[in-house]
């Protein structure tokens with residue numbers, strides 16, 4: 207029997223496919239310096255877990271490196287294959303990764319670790335990585351120290367119960383070593399339309415009643431029309447942990 211909180215989380219986790227298009231247009235990329243910090247230089251096989259439409263995958267690609275994407279949503283996988291036709295994208299989750307034991311040098315999970323059940327995902331990632339491999343977790347967060355960005359967040363909170371902000375980083379334990387953290391600050395050039403897509407692609411906005419969703423989007427549009435921002439300030443929050451030798 208699932209609890210209401212679990213049902214809400216499952217509905218939101220499964221909602222992404224319906225908004226793959228807006229997601230692709232509205233979500234920001236990841237800064238290269240964050241990827242350099244998250245993936246060891248020698249990594250030849252890298253898994254992008256919860257790859258979505260491949261926003262992080264694009265930054266993970268490098269000469270001499272093979273990237274494999276894992277994604278549960280059929281809609282996201284379809285959009286992924288249109289954007290990155292030469293990168294394999296497998297159906298799977300953090301709890302069940304369709305890859306052999308010790309087959310990857312690094313696994314990165316962007317904006318998705320909060321959806322997994324860490325009790326099952328931590329040993330599963332430990333199974334797929336080679337000893338000495340790295341687990342990387344990353345989130346792009348809007349920089350709310352900027353006043354109009356703080357106002358945007360206030361509007362979102364008025365309408366939508368934002369998903370629990372528990373990123374579950376502290377639940378990464380054995381067989382991994384200590385978790386390290388590094389933040390990267392940057393600004394993503396973005397038009398008002400891009401910002402609207404970014405809001406519309408949030409799982410907790412997608413799942414609102416249509417009339418309430420429209421009202422929320424109207425208020426966001428009014429704010430953006432007033433502020434006319436030239437870009438969105440972001441903090442990219444990164445974590446990494448090494449798989450211990452057996």
Ligand SMILES: C[S@@+](CC[C@H](N)C(=O)[O-])C[C@H]1O[C@@H](n2cnc3c(N)ncnc32)[C@H](O)[C@@H]1O
Pocket residue numbers: 219220222233255256257258259260261262277278279282298299300301315316317318321322323
């Ligand atoms: C916010 S999107 C992030 C997509 C992509 N990584 C990015 O950075 O743009 C979250 C993704 O996690 C996926 N997801 C949901 N539950 C998951 C799970 N248990 N294991 C792995 N991925 C999951 C969703 O289908 C969705 O594509």
